[in-house]
Amino acid sequence: MNTKGRLKLLILTGCLSLFITLQTAYGEDAWRTDFDAACAQSDDAMAFSIPELKKLIEQCDRVQNSIEAQEDTVRKVFLRRLQMCRNLYVFVLETKMHEQKPK
Amino acid sequence: MIKMFFVVPILLAAAGIAWAQGGMKKKKPLPCEFGSVTINNYSRQAGMPPVVFDHWVHRQYYTCRLCHVDLGFGMTVGSTKVRAVDNMKGYFCGTCHNGKMVHGGKRIFESCTKEYTREEYNRCVKCHTLERSAVKENEFYRFSKKMPNERLGNGINWEIAEEKGLIKPVDYLEGVSSKKTNLKVTSDFAIKTKVEGMPDIIFSHKKHTVWNGCGLCHPEIFIGVKKGTTKYSMVELFEGKYCGVCHDKVAFPQTDCQRCHTKQTQE
Numbered sequence: 001m002n003t004k005g006r007l008k009l010l011i012l013t014g015c016l017s018l019f020i021t022l023q024t025a026y027g028e029d030a031w032r033t034d035f036d037a038a039c040a041q042s043d044d045a046m047a048f049s050i051p052e053l054k055k056l057i058e059q060c061d062r063v064q065n066s067i068e069a070q071e072d073t074v075r076k077v078f079l080r081r082l083q084m085c086r087n088l089y090v091f092v093l094e095t096k097m098h099e100q101k102p103k
Numbered sequence: 104m105i106k107m108f109f110v111v112p113i114l115l116a117a118a119g120i121a122w123a124q125g126g127m128k129k130k131k132p133l134p135c136e137f138g139s140v141t142i143n144n145y146s147r148q149a150g151m152p153p154v155v156f157d158h159w160v161h162r163q164y165y166t167c168r169l170c171h172v173d174l175g176f177g178m179t180v181g182s183t184k185v186r187a188v189d190n191m192k193g194y195f196c197g198t199c200h201n202g203k204m205v206h207g208g209k210r211i212f213e214s215c216t217k218e219y220t221r222e223e224y225n226r227c228v229k230c231h232t233l234e235r236s237a238v239k240e241n242e243f244y245r246f247s248k249k250m251p252n253e254r255l256g257n258g259i260n261w262e263i264a265e266e267k268g269l270i271k272p273v274d275y276l277e278g279v280s281s282k283k284t285n286l287k288v289t290s291d292f293a294i295k296t297k298v299e300g301m302p303d304i305i306f307s308h309k310k311h312t313v314w315n316g317c318g319l320c321h322p323e324i325f326i327g328v329k330k331g332t333t334k335y336s337m338v339e340l341f342e343g344k345y346c347g348v349c350h351d352k353v354a355f356p357q358t359d360c361q362r363c364h365t366k367q368t369q370e
Binding site: 035036039040041042043044045046047073074076077078080081084085087088090091 | 172173174175177184188189192194195281282283284286287289312316317318319321322323326
């Protein structure tokens, strides 16, 4: 391989590693952003409507898959945090649905 | 006087439960020991004494919610199964105890390391200890002197301490906590007692949510969001369920009846 070819290969390898690094970094940030978006509103759970609560529960389920792919300690911490806020949404949802049922 | 005929059997029943659980009456902890928990999931295996965690040291700086929700600590002793490696990665105790975080002008000591020198071992035994430390006791009494008094538990009224600005528990850690909106607090409500003569409980959501948020209690501890959904008895509470998850262990003891049974009854 000549010098030009080596240079091309070097640039290509550099670009590839940069892409992988950025993707990993973005990926890490993405699940955390999704987690915050889903769980930051748990204290307002009672104020949400049934469709809003269902949407939040779906958000929690989506982020759960991403957390499960993380390393051991992150999984332990964030699955518990996620479970707490998801359980709260589910409970408020069930309560609101129960209230809506004709008596 | 008639009230006594109802109150005394309840207290006797509570004492009976305590007796039945432990086989003998539990020793009342000293104010400095109230709220101490011994965590021994992996310490002994690693050749270290168990961790003795003092709630009073931490609750003067942080809300309950911060540790039990944002840091992921469970509500029962040993349920979190924290490993040294978790702390070293900057989670659980290691979130703050990383040797870098500064609180009140003081650097918070690092919690766990893979290897340690003889000198560094002194840092390990700050948490991994079973022997009573006179230094710690003195620290507690110096601290408690500045705090409003309470009859039982730590002997500190934490609620008044916060109201007076003597403590300012932090509820948010950058990079750890999720940014929250302002909490809308549900109004106080009365919980009717089953015993005639005993004042009803006035439950204050405001007092509880300020340190706990919503998710710490619902639905894990109280499965009912709406008033009256969860039915419970004092027997269950003394067994460590519902209010008993915190009260008796860290929050003021349930034997301090008038702290909860506050509704005035008509004579």
